[in-house]
Every structure is written in C-alpha cells, then in structure tokens.
Amino acid sequence: MIASPDRTPLPREFFDRPVLDVAPDLLGRILVRTTPDGPIALRLTEVEAYDGADDPGSHAYRGRTARNDVMFGPPGHVYVYFTYGMWFCMNLVCGPEGKASAVLLRAGEIIEGAELARTRRLSARNDKELAKGPARLATALGVDRSLNGTDACTSGDTPMKVLAGTPVPRDQVRNGPRTGVAGEGGNGDIHPWRFWSANDPTVSPYRAHVPRRRRS
DNA sequence: CAGCGGATATTCT
C-alpha cells in the first residue's frame, strides 16, 4: 500500500544545503498555495538547479540586481521572475545566504484545488497540462510578482508552503540538460541539472535552447 | 506532429 503523504512543512534547514542536493530531493514534495479563492496543492515532478555566481545559466551569474535580489537572501524563500514579457516563473532559494542558488519549479501534478487551477489555465486540454512547464505551474498556482521574497518556511497563514509529501525514490529520479538554457545541449558545456520523476505524465517535454530571431 | 510568429520585461551590450 501507499503511505499517505507527510503534511509536515519542510524546515528551513532543508533548503540550506547545496542546490544540487536539494533539487532532486524536492521531487514528490507538496507545494501548498493559499489564496482568497481557496487552496491549491501540487506534487512536484520536475525541477532545475541554478548554482549562483559559478553558473553561467543563472540569473545571479552577473551579480546582484533588483530582479535577482531575493536569490542572494536566505534559503526557503520564493524567487519569482517575469520573462518573455508575459510569464511568471517560481523558484525556491537554496544554500546559505549570499550563495544565490535556487531551484526552478518546472512541473507538477495538481492534487488539490484542480477546479480553481482550471479557471486559471483555460488553454489546458487536460489536467496533466495544468502545471506542465514552469510558467504554466506559476499560472495554475496563481503565482505573480507579489510572492517574490515570500518566506515558504514560516508557520501561519502564508501564501506558499512546502510540505514533506512522499519523496520520489532516488532510483526513480532522472536528470539531464536544463531546458531552454543557452550553452546547453549543443556546445559540450552541459550542466545536467534538470531533475524529473521517471515516467510521470506531468513532466514537460524537453526543449533545447533556440535563440529567437529579431522581428522585422 | 513540426515549425514559426507574437506577446514585450529585464538585463546586458
């Protein structure tokens, strides 16, 4: 039989470790988003690690800016960025304060509040697509800039929490190149820091990085 | 299914 998921919140110490240890350990954990419209819970199935100033793919690679400020702060906080002029993506800050590493939450399975998630994801053709992709995940959970810097490790009525859930066993964790990152998948300088749960239908398809062409 | 154009914030050049 399957044990029920552990609803205990993950402590800050969970996130205060090297990001490459935290990222695979996040698979199977449960994100709980509390909104005025109701709660939504999501089981994480796909993540990507970004390792601070040493990582050319990281927002923190070229130093601290207004956008990436939260990455340099304490672990267990939510980093939200806006990209391509349209979409929000959500990360969890890892490692000690100042390290500026974080895990991008790329996909998951909605396990509670699917009715509410569907109202935010009208283009989803089925429930497996509700959070299949980082911007879709943020949209389904109602994540926007107002959550940037939020502490996901405090008790009480917080907008975002991370529960222990049922971690994906290590032999079910797969990893490969990060999606959509320049310099990966083509030039030999690959950081295989995308982690996902094997054979899970909510994992997003891999897309190699393709530079956008300038519009005429 | 693959391919591509549009949306247009943020950062760097």
Place this chain on the structure above:
DNA sequence: GAATATCCGCTGA
C-alpha cells in the same frame, strides 16, 4: 539593439 530559465495559436504535412 539583442538575447532570454516561455507559452499559445496558427500553418502545413
């Protein structure tokens, strides 16, 4: 000006 941790709707096989 150009690239980017993306997604959607359209076109054509």
